[in-house]
Amino acid sequence: MARKSGSHADITGPKVREAALKLFARDGYAAVSMRKIAAEVGVQAGALYLYTPDKQSLLYDLMKVHMEELLAAWAEADVNGTPPERLEAFARFHIHYHLDRPDNIFIAYMELRNLEPENFAEIEVLRRRYEQGLIDILEAGNASGDFAVPDPKLAAMAAISMLNGVTTWFRDEGRLSRETVETIYWDMLRKSVAA
Amino acid sequence: MARKSGSHADITGPKVREAALKLFARDGYAAVSMRKIAAEVGVQAGALYLYTPDKQSLLYDLMKVHMEELLAAWAEADVNGTPPERLEAFARFHIHYHLDRPDNIFIAYMELRNLEPENFAEIEVLRRRYEQGLIDILEAGNASGDFAVPDPKLAAMAAISMLNGVTTWFRDEGRLSRETVETIYWDMLRKSVAA
C-alpha cells in the first residue's frame, strides 16, 4: 500500500526532536516557543502536537534519551583494566562523547531546573548512575594504591565539572585538536588523583 | 527638608536588584517576568521601570557589578609569593567567594546567552580578564619550574570549570565543611598542574 501523500510522521518526528534540541541548547528551554520549534522544522505550531503531548515532554524525552544513550555508550567503552586505565578510558570517552554532542550536554546540565519535579527525579537517577561509575573507578584506585583521593564522591564531581567545561569553549576550528585537548585533560585528571 | 512620604528610591532600588538576582538564579532569566520581580519586591510591575530601563538592563547590570566586584576582590586577595602560593590563594579565593554568592556565579555562567550581543561582549571582556589572572599564574609557574602545564590557557579553563562545579552541589548542611571542600579542591588543582 502506498503511503498517503503528505504523511511524513517518520521524518517529521525526529526533525521535531532535533529542532527542539538545537533551540533549547542555543536559547534555553524557557526562551524557546513551540512556534519557533515549528518554524525550524518547517511546519505550523499545531502540527508539533502530533509528536509530543506538550513542550515539557519534549525536554524530558530529550534528556532521558541522552542519559540512556550516554550510559549505554559508557558501558560499551569501559575497559577491563587497572583503575588508571579505566580512568583514562572514562576521561577520553566523556570528552569525546560530549564534544560530538554539545547540545545534549548543554541541555542535560542547564535545563534540569526546567523539568517538572517527577521528571527531574527520573533524570537525576540516571545522572547519578553515570557519576557512580566514576566514583567506583576512583574507589578501586584508592584500594589498589594507584590513587590518593580523600573523597571519591567529591573528586568525581570535580572531575566531571572539569571535563564538562571543555564543551563551553572548544571549537573544531580552534587552536587545539580534539586529540590534544583530550590528552591534556586526561593528563590533568591523572595527576590530580595520583597517589 | 523632610523626604516626601512614599519616597523609597534608595530602598527600593537595591531591593529590585536583589529580587532580580534571586529569581534569575532560581528560575532563569527567560522564565522570570517583571511581575514576579515586582511581587518579590512588594511593588507593582510599573514601578520597576523607575529603577531599570528594561529587563535586559537588569540582567546586564547584575552581571557587570558581579564581575567588577569579583575582579576587585581578587586583586585584593592576590598574594605576593611563589606561583604555587598564588595558585593556592586563587583556588581558595575562587571557591570561598563563589560559595558566598551562589546566585551571582549562577547567573554569570548560565545567563550569558540571554545577554544582547553588545552587553555580552562587555561582560566577556571582564570574564576574560579574570581568567587571564589565572593564566598568568600558571605561566609564571611554568617559568619557575614549579608547574608543568603544556597549555596554560586550556589549563586555566579546566581549573575554573572544576572550581565552579562546587557551587552546583555544595550545601552548608551537607557532609563536608567549606574548609574541607576548599582544601580538597586545592589539593587536586595543585597536583594537576605540578611539575
Next chain:
DNA sequence: GTCTATAACCCGATAGAC
C-alpha cells in the same frame, strides 16, 4: 514614588477544515 489601566504582542494548546 507608586498605583491602575492598557497597548501591542506572544504564549501553549486545541478544534476543525482539508
Next chain:
DNA sequence: GTCTATCGGGTTATAGAC
C-alpha cells in the same frame, strides 16, 4: 498529517491618576 483559526492567558513596557 498538516493547515488555519482561535481560546484564554501571559508578556514587556508605557500613560496618566494620585
